[in-house]
Amino acid sequence: MSLELNINSAIKAAMLAKSEAELRALRAIKAAILIAKTAEGGNGELTEADESKMLQKLAKQRKDSLEIFRQQNREDLAVKEEEELAVIERFLPKQLDESALREAVIRIIAETGATSPADMGKVMGTATKQLAGQADGKAISALVKELLSK
Known part of the structure; x- marks a missing residue:
């Protein structure tokens, strides 16, 4: 419906x-x-x-x-x-929990070959397309920033 x-x-x-x-x-x-x-x-x-x-x-x-x-x-x-x-x-469609979101972002970082915070735009572009409707943009951005700055 x-x-x-x-x-x-x-x-x-x-x-x-x-x-x-x-x-x-x-x-x-x-x-x-x-x-x-x-x-x-x-x-x-x-x-x-x-x-x-x-x-x-x-x-x-x-x-x-x-x-x-x-x-x-x-x-x-x-x-x-x-x-x-x-x-x-x-x-709203069911949102990803923290651990599932982290796994998805780690996978996307590996797919894009990102290694530093300078690659954040590349990762965010892919992540927002793949995770559309499943996670908030702010949450994705914060997680990408955290993972890329390690």
């Missing part, structure tokens, strides 16, 4: 359950889907990769906002962002 159909049925369930936080997040996802489908140059359909990329973008926005709200001691707003993030993460 497509993401859009899943979101529509989840919206109905959230309305029946009167779950305000869930409804807020689901409507944000639906709005992002509609914007992506009607974007210039789009064909009106989203691939699974497009859907995953869009959900990751929404999750990243929530994480960034959450961090800012916590720094500014706005716990009321931080709670809302956390609730929305939890709903968005339900629809």
Whole structure:
């Protein structure tokens, strides 16, 4: 079932359950889907990769906002962002855990022949393509930097 159909049925369930936080997040996802489908140059359909990329973008926005709200001691707003993030993460593909991510990055470093931090761009290009939707870019970058600086 497509993401859009899943979101529509989840919206109905959230309305029946009167779950305000869930409804807020689901409507944000639906709005992002509609914007992506009607974007210039789009064909009106989203691939699974497009859907995953869009959900990751929404999750990243929530994480960034959450961090800012916590720094500014706005716990009321931080709670809302956390609730929305939890709903968005339900629809994201399963993320790699730390050890699996480390193994994948080590394999990619070996494939690319990288030996120093100067090769980070080459490794990151390959890693972001191979691990798209499975890991956060910041986590990949930090791990690549750590492994290449040894």
